[in-house]
Amino acid sequence: EAGVVQSPRYKIIEKKQPVAFWCNPISGHNTLYWYRQNLGQGPELLIRYENEEAVDDSQLPKDRFSAERLKGVDSTLKIQPAELGDSAVYLCASSGGQGIGELFFGEGSRLTVL
Amino acid sequence: GQQLNQSPQSMFIQEGEDVSMNCTSSSIFNTWLWYKQDPGEGPVLLIALYKAGELTSNGRLTAQFGITRKDSFLNISASIPSDVGIYFCAGAGYGGSQGNLIFGKGTKLSVKP
Numbered sequence: 437e438a439g440v441v442q443s444p445r446y447k448i449i450e451k452k453q454p455v456a457f458w459c460n461p462i463s464g465h466n467t468l469y470w471y472r473q474n475l476g477q478g479p480e481l482l483i484r485y486e487n488e489e490a491v492d493d494s495q496l497p498k499d500r501f502s503a504e505r506l507k508g509v510d511s512t513l514k515i516q517p518a519e520l521g522d523s524a525v526y527l528c529a530s531s532g533g534q535g536i537g538e539l540f541f542g543e544g545s546r547l548t549v550l
Numbered sequence: 551g552q553q554l555n556q557s558p559q560s561m562f563i564q565e566g567e568d569v570s571m572n573c574t575s576s577s578i579f580n581t582w583l584w585y586k587q588d589p590g591e592g593p594v595l596l597i598a599l600y601k602a603g604e605l606t607s608n609g610r611l612t613a614q615f616g617i618t619r620k621d622s623f624l625n626i627s628a629s630i631p632s633d634v635g636i637y638f639c640a641g642a643g644y645g646g647s648q649g650n651l652i653f654g655k656g657t658k659l660s661v662k663p
Contacts, residue, residue: 440592471634476655477655477656478554478638478653478654478656479593479638479651479653480653481651494574495638502598517637525581527593535600536581536642537581537598537642537643537651538595539595543590543591544591545591547610
């Protein structure tokens with residue numbers, strides 16, 4: 437069974453440029469998460485989807501970040517415009533009704549903003 | 551906001567030694583989990599704990615859910631080189647956000663071969 441797939445793995449952009457990350461969760465997993473992980477820190481939740489509905493986006497900086505999960509499967513996270521402080525690893529995770537908190541993470545997309 | 555305090559931040563151990571790390575919070579969690587992250591990878595779940603006082607093992611790993619529901623411990627017995635990585639505790643089930651995890655800052659484990 438394929439795991440959570442993310443792309444791109446690495447992205448380097450200049451500040452003020454837009455960037456988008458894509459995530460394909462494990463087949464059948466209804467819950468999808470986007471986390472941001474700064475260097476030396478644990479992951480921090482940005483947004484959680486239950487199917488296509490964003491049920492918790494309280495930590496998403498809505499002035500520049502947006503996310504969508506059309507058809508309740510794949511998801512895209514966008515930043516426009518990017519700032520220097522957005523440099524981080526963006527992790528996608530999914531869960532499928534196992535115990536609370538049992539998430540399956542992708543390898544992450546490492547963003548560097550110059 | 552919610553914060554989890556992990557200690558130690560890092561540790562070097564000799565292969566074969568036992569390792570202990572812990573995680574504390576000022577808030578109560580209904581679920582405690584331990585994840586491991588290797589360089590360039592996403593975190594991988596090691597152990598999940600769902601009941602206060604619960605002690606659960608996964609191979610050489612043993613974790614406990616503190617009786618106060620505000621802490622958890624992870625022990626690794628007879629460490630080996632592949633145990634190197636960053637170990638994160640995570641809490642879930644606070645308030646109404648059952649599905650959201652709060653992660654600690656991690657304990658970086660390095661093993662001397």
